[in-house]
Amino acid sequence: MINYSIYLRTNPMDKEEAPKAYGVAQYNSVMTIDKFAAHIASHGCVYSRADIAAVLTLAVDCLYEQLLAGQKIELGDLGAFCISLNCKGAKTAEDFNPSVHIKRVKARWEMGDKFQNLTEEAVFHLVANRKQQAAVLKAVKSGDTTVDLNTGTSSGGGSIPTDPDTGGDGGSGTGGNPL
Numbered sequence: 001m002i003n004y005s006i007y008l009r010t011n012p013m014d015k016e017e018a019p020k021a022y023g024v025a026q027y028n029s030v031m032t033i034d035k036f037a038a039h040i041a042s043h044g045c046v047y048s049r050a051d052i053a054a055v056l057t058l059a060v061d062c063l064y065e066q067l068l069a070g071q072k073i074e075l076g077d078l079g080a081f082c083i084s085l086n087c088k089g090a091k092t093a094e095d096f097n098p099s100v101h102i103k104r105v106k107a108r109w110e111m112g113d114k115f116q117n118l119t120e121e122a123v124f125h126l127v128a129n130r131k132q133q134a135a136v137l138k139a140v141k142s143g144d145t146t147v148d149l150n151t152g153t154s155s156g157g158g159s160i161p162t163d164p165d166t167g168g169d170g171g172s173g174t175g176g177n178p179l
Contacts, residue, residue: 002122003028005129026127033057067107079112 003026008019031039037053045052063081066073072082086104090096128136132149139147 001125003125003127005127005132007129023124024129026129063107075112077112077114079115080110082108082110084108 004023005026006021007024009022010019011017033056034049034053037056038049040052041047041049047055063073067081067083070083072080074080084106085102086106088101088103090101128149132147135147135149139145
């Protein structure tokens, strides 16, 4: 199940346009490599959680090593990993100096077909954003019975927040009910 919160956002290209409601994904929890390995092992695998965690850890180390060696790594349905450069422009090709003009080297994931669109399999569940959850928790602790979800104060009312940067998670966060 995919948890999401709703935010009102204005169009950055047209500030005069009325805000529109958008969904922002919220994650339930963080699954560590050990928990992920245990999950894999629970699917009838002949390898132990420790073996799987060791292979996953080694895969990360080798992926890092091979990307820095200039390789593109294709991992079947998972997709491919390659390097991307964030650069500052030079006036000419002769003036380009990697130590001056390359600002960041990043790994890029090119999704495999299985990950291109998860919509058909997804089930969605509306949840409060982090700011709203904190406001409800604060009200519960202080014995208040109403919460203004916009300001985080106990005063009643409430509506959809307009800024995910101050009240949300920018695409991640905690899910579930705040109580």
